[in-house]
Amino acid sequence: MKTLFRVALLSGAWLLHNSAASAQQGSRFTISGYVRDGATGESLPGVAVVHPASGQGTTTNAYGFYSLTLPTTADSVRLLVSSLGYERQGLAQKADRSFTHDFRLKASSAELADVEVVGSREEKLAETTRMGTINVPVAQIKLLPALFGETDVLKALQLLPGVQSGGEGSSGLYVRGGSPDQNLILLDGTPVYNASHLFGFFSVFNADAIKNVELIKGGFPARYGGRLSSVVDISMKEGNMQKFHGEGAIGLIASRLTLEGPIKKDTASFIFSARRTYIDILARPLIKAQADGVTAGYYFYDLNGKLNWKVGSRDRLYLSGYTGYDEFYANDEDKRGEEYDKQNSSLGWGNRTAALRWNHVVNDRLFMNTHFTYTRYQFNVGIKTDDRFRNNGTLQTEKSSLNYLSNIQDLSVKSDFDYVPNPNHYVRFGGQYIRHQFRPGAQQTTNSADPSQDVASGRRINADEASLYAEDDVKLTSRVKVNIGVRLNNFLVDKKLYPSVEPRLAARFSLTEDWSLKASYARTTQYVHLLTNSGIGLPTDLWVPATAKVKPQLAQQFSVGAARNLRFKGEEFELSFESYYKPMKNLIEFREGADFVGTSDASYESKVASGQGWAYGGELFLQKKSGKTTGWIGYTLSWSNRRFSDLNQGKTYPYKYDRRHDFKLVVIHEFTPTLTLSGTFVYGTGNATTLSQGRYQLRPFEEYEDYGSRNSYRMAAYHRMDLDLSHTKKKRWGEVVNSFSIYNVYSRKNPYFIYLDRGLGSQRATYKQVSLFPILPSFSKTFRF
Incomplete structure (x- = not known):
C-alpha cells in the first residue's frame, strides 16, 4: 500500500x-x-x-x-x-x-454510402502513438457474412491479424499466442468472464445493442490491467433521446428485438434488447418421435438494458445491465400405472452484469468517470431423479439429486480522470478496487430415503484487488509523441499479498506526414486462471484465483512497427506492420489425467502444473476505409510455445493454437445504396494436437499407448470462404433488410477433431477426421422502424 x-x-x-x-x-x-x-x-x-x-x-x-x-x-x-x-x-x-x-x-x-472498415477515429494511423489497437464499427460488422444469420461481434474480431479462433465455428479469441482467459472482455466497463453461447459457436453480445467495439492487442495503456493478451472494450448504445426507434431480426435459429427512445426528450432515454433461440422448440417434436418419453433441448437468451439520464450540463448517470443463460436439458419419464421413473438432467451456464456510471465535468479541462459494477458467471451440472415404486405392496417415493456448480463474481468501484492541460498533453489517471469471490467447485447431493447422507461441499474463496494508474499522451516535438504510464496492483488472497508494478510505454516517430515508426512496451499481471481440458472455452471450464501455491500469470510484450497512410487514385488506404515478442510466466495447465470433476475448495492446486510460454511474430495489415468497395487484407506469421516441467518430460512444445501462417481477406462492395455484397476468406495453418504413435502389448489384456511429444502432429490447414448478399427495402414505417448468407461456400471439410478408429477384428486401426460444417446457406430478415 x-x-x-x-x-x-x-x-x-x-x-x-x-x-x-x-x-x-x-x-x-x-x-x-x-x-x-x-x-x-x-x-x-x-x-x-x-x-x-x-x-x-x-x-x-x-x-x-x-x-x-x-x-x-x-x-x-x-x-x-x-x-x-x-x-x-x-x-x-x-x-x-x-x-x-x-x-x-x-x-x-x-x-x-461509404462503409468504414476499421477505425472510426479521424486521427490517422500514422499519427497516433497506440499500437495493436483497432476500432471496428458495428454497422460494418453487421454487413459481414454470419453463421446461421447470427451477427457475431467476436467472430468479426477473428478476421483481424493477430487474432484467431479456437476451431470451426468457435467465437473464442486467441490473441498473439494467448489463451481465452487472457482477454479482458468489457461490456460497458464490466468484465464478462464467459462470452460464449452454444458451446462456443456464438458470442453473448447482441450487435443491435452495441455502439462501439475496440480491440487492443499490444501497447496497452496504463488504464487497462488484469489480463495478458488483449482488451475487448464493448460499449452499449445509450438510447435515442429524440424519438422512439426499434430494430429486430428473424433468423433460422434465433430472433432478436431492440427498442430505444426518450423517457424525457433531451434529458433521459432507455434502450432494451432481447434475443432467444428456438432450437429446442423446433426440435422437440422430432425428439419425441424418435424417443418415446424423452424431452430434450437446448436454448439460450440475452437481455440488455440501459437507462441514460442527463442530470445537468456537467453530470450524466447511466444504469446498464445484462443477463444471459444457456441451458441444455434432457428429461426422461417411464410410467407404469401408478409407478414411474423420472430423470431430469441439465447443464446450464450464464452471466449477469450491472453497472452504474457517473460522468462529471469537474472543470473545462478535467473529466471524471466513476463506475460501480457487478459481474457473475456460473455453470451448473445437475441430475434429479424421482422414482415411485411398490415395496412389499406399499407405494413409496424416493427422490435424489446431484449438483455440481462453479462460479466467480466481482464487485468493483473505479474512478477514471481525463485531464487536458494543453493540446500537447492528454493525462489520464485513476484507481480501482475489486472484491473477487471464487467458488471453484461445489458438490451437493440429496436423497429423500436417507437425509443423513446429504452432502454439501465447497467453500468460497475471497480476494481483494486494488490498482492505481497514471499515463500521459504527450507530444514532445512535431515528430515525436509518446504515451508513458505506470500501473500498480495489489492482490490479496488467503493472507498472501502479490504486489505488481507495470510500466507502459508507446512512442511514435514521424518520418513524413504519412510515414511513422512505432514502438511499445507493456508489463502485465493476471491474478485469475482458467482451468480447461478442451481449450475451446466449454462452460465447465473453471475460474480460479492465484494462491500462495499458484502464482499470478506475468507477461511482457515488446512491439515495433511502422504505419503508412496511402493515397491511390483518390482513394485512401492505411498500411501497418507490427512485430511482437511476448514472454509469459506462471501459466497453468491440468496435469495429465486431471480434470474439473471433484475440484473444490483449493484442491485445484494439486491438479495443475505451472510453466512458461513464448509468443512472437509479425502482422501485416492493409485496409481501405472508404468508397464503394472497402475491406482489408491481414497476414500473420507467428510462433507460440509452452514449457512445463511436469508435462512433456519438461521439453518445449507448440501451443495447441500455435499457427504459423494466418491470412484474412474481407471485401464489402456496395452496388447501390440498397444492395451490398460482402465476402470473407480465411486460411490458417492447422492446429497442433497429440496423437498416439504406437501401441504396445505389455501383458495379456494390458496395453500401453505411446503418444510421443505433446502437440507433435498438425491437423490439415483450415480455409473457408463466406458470402453475404443484403438488400434493403424502404417502407413507410422504416426499412427491411433481407440477407442471404452462405457459410463455407466450397464446402471445405475443415478438421474439428481427430479420433482413433480401432477397427473390428483384423481391421487396422486408423485415425479419422471429424468435420463440423459443410456448405450452410441461411436467411435472415432485419427490420428497423
Missing part, C-alpha cells in the same frame, strides 16, 4: 507540474463540451476537434467529451469538428474567455 500511496503522490505532482507549465505559457482559454449524434443524442467517441489556424487539436474521449486549450487572441477562433459518416461542423466565436459548446453532428448522406 505504501507503493500505491507514493504513486498517488507522484501522479498529483505530475498534474500540478503540467498545470503550472500550462499557466506559464501566457493568457490561454479553454473550449470544452460534448459531441453527439444530432439525430439520436448518442455520444460520439474519437471525433476530431481541430483549430485549423494553429494545427492544434484533440479528440473526444470514450464519452464524447472534448477539451481544447488555446492562446487568447483578439480575433475570433474557428474550430472544425469532423468524423467519418458525419457532415463537418464549424464554430467561430470570440476568444476572450473560456466557454463550453456542445456539437450535434448531422449524418452525411454522401459519406454514409
Whole structure:
C-alpha cells in the first residue's frame, strides 16, 4: 500500500507540474463540451476537434467529451469538428474567455454510402502513438457474412491479424499466442468472464445493442490491467433521446428485438434488447418421435438494458445491465400405472452484469468517470431423479439429486480522470478496487430415503484487488509523441499479498506526414486462471484465483512497427506492420489425467502444473476505409510455445493454437445504396494436437499407448470462404433488410477433431477426421422502424 500511496503522490505532482507549465505559457482559454449524434443524442467517441489556424487539436474521449486549450487572441477562433459518416461542423466565436459548446453532428448522406472498415477515429494511423489497437464499427460488422444469420461481434474480431479462433465455428479469441482467459472482455466497463453461447459457436453480445467495439492487442495503456493478451472494450448504445426507434431480426435459429427512445426528450432515454433461440422448440417434436418419453433441448437468451439520464450540463448517470443463460436439458419419464421413473438432467451456464456510471465535468479541462459494477458467471451440472415404486405392496417415493456448480463474481468501484492541460498533453489517471469471490467447485447431493447422507461441499474463496494508474499522451516535438504510464496492483488472497508494478510505454516517430515508426512496451499481471481440458472455452471450464501455491500469470510484450497512410487514385488506404515478442510466466495447465470433476475448495492446486510460454511474430495489415468497395487484407506469421516441467518430460512444445501462417481477406462492395455484397476468406495453418504413435502389448489384456511429444502432429490447414448478399427495402414505417448468407461456400471439410478408429477384428486401426460444417446457406430478415 505504501507503493500505491507514493504513486498517488507522484501522479498529483505530475498534474500540478503540467498545470503550472500550462499557466506559464501566457493568457490561454479553454473550449470544452460534448459531441453527439444530432439525430439520436448518442455520444460520439474519437471525433476530431481541430483549430485549423494553429494545427492544434484533440479528440473526444470514450464519452464524447472534448477539451481544447488555446492562446487568447483578439480575433475570433474557428474550430472544425469532423468524423467519418458525419457532415463537418464549424464554430467561430470570440476568444476572450473560456466557454463550453456542445456539437450535434448531422449524418452525411454522401459519406454514409461509404462503409468504414476499421477505425472510426479521424486521427490517422500514422499519427497516433497506440499500437495493436483497432476500432471496428458495428454497422460494418453487421454487413459481414454470419453463421446461421447470427451477427457475431467476436467472430468479426477473428478476421483481424493477430487474432484467431479456437476451431470451426468457435467465437473464442486467441490473441498473439494467448489463451481465452487472457482477454479482458468489457461490456460497458464490466468484465464478462464467459462470452460464449452454444458451446462456443456464438458470442453473448447482441450487435443491435452495441455502439462501439475496440480491440487492443499490444501497447496497452496504463488504464487497462488484469489480463495478458488483449482488451475487448464493448460499449452499449445509450438510447435515442429524440424519438422512439426499434430494430429486430428473424433468423433460422434465433430472433432478436431492440427498442430505444426518450423517457424525457433531451434529458433521459432507455434502450432494451432481447434475443432467444428456438432450437429446442423446433426440435422437440422430432425428439419425441424418435424417443418415446424423452424431452430434450437446448436454448439460450440475452437481455440488455440501459437507462441514460442527463442530470445537468456537467453530470450524466447511466444504469446498464445484462443477463444471459444457456441451458441444455434432457428429461426422461417411464410410467407404469401408478409407478414411474423420472430423470431430469441439465447443464446450464450464464452471466449477469450491472453497472452504474457517473460522468462529471469537474472543470473545462478535467473529466471524471466513476463506475460501480457487478459481474457473475456460473455453470451448473445437475441430475434429479424421482422414482415411485411398490415395496412389499406399499407405494413409496424416493427422490435424489446431484449438483455440481462453479462460479466467480466481482464487485468493483473505479474512478477514471481525463485531464487536458494543453493540446500537447492528454493525462489520464485513476484507481480501482475489486472484491473477487471464487467458488471453484461445489458438490451437493440429496436423497429423500436417507437425509443423513446429504452432502454439501465447497467453500468460497475471497480476494481483494486494488490498482492505481497514471499515463500521459504527450507530444514532445512535431515528430515525436509518446504515451508513458505506470500501473500498480495489489492482490490479496488467503493472507498472501502479490504486489505488481507495470510500466507502459508507446512512442511514435514521424518520418513524413504519412510515414511513422512505432514502438511499445507493456508489463502485465493476471491474478485469475482458467482451468480447461478442451481449450475451446466449454462452460465447465473453471475460474480460479492465484494462491500462495499458484502464482499470478506475468507477461511482457515488446512491439515495433511502422504505419503508412496511402493515397491511390483518390482513394485512401492505411498500411501497418507490427512485430511482437511476448514472454509469459506462471501459466497453468491440468496435469495429465486431471480434470474439473471433484475440484473444490483449493484442491485445484494439486491438479495443475505451472510453466512458461513464448509468443512472437509479425502482422501485416492493409485496409481501405472508404468508397464503394472497402475491406482489408491481414497476414500473420507467428510462433507460440509452452514449457512445463511436469508435462512433456519438461521439453518445449507448440501451443495447441500455435499457427504459423494466418491470412484474412474481407471485401464489402456496395452496388447501390440498397444492395451490398460482402465476402470473407480465411486460411490458417492447422492446429497442433497429440496423437498416439504406437501401441504396445505389455501383458495379456494390458496395453500401453505411446503418444510421443505433446502437440507433435498438425491437423490439415483450415480455409473457408463466406458470402453475404443484403438488400434493403424502404417502407413507410422504416426499412427491411433481407440477407442471404452462405457459410463455407466450397464446402471445405475443415478438421474439428481427430479420433482413433480401432477397427473390428483384423481391421487396422486408423485415425479419422471429424468435420463440423459443410456448405450452410441461411436467411435472415432485419427490420428497423
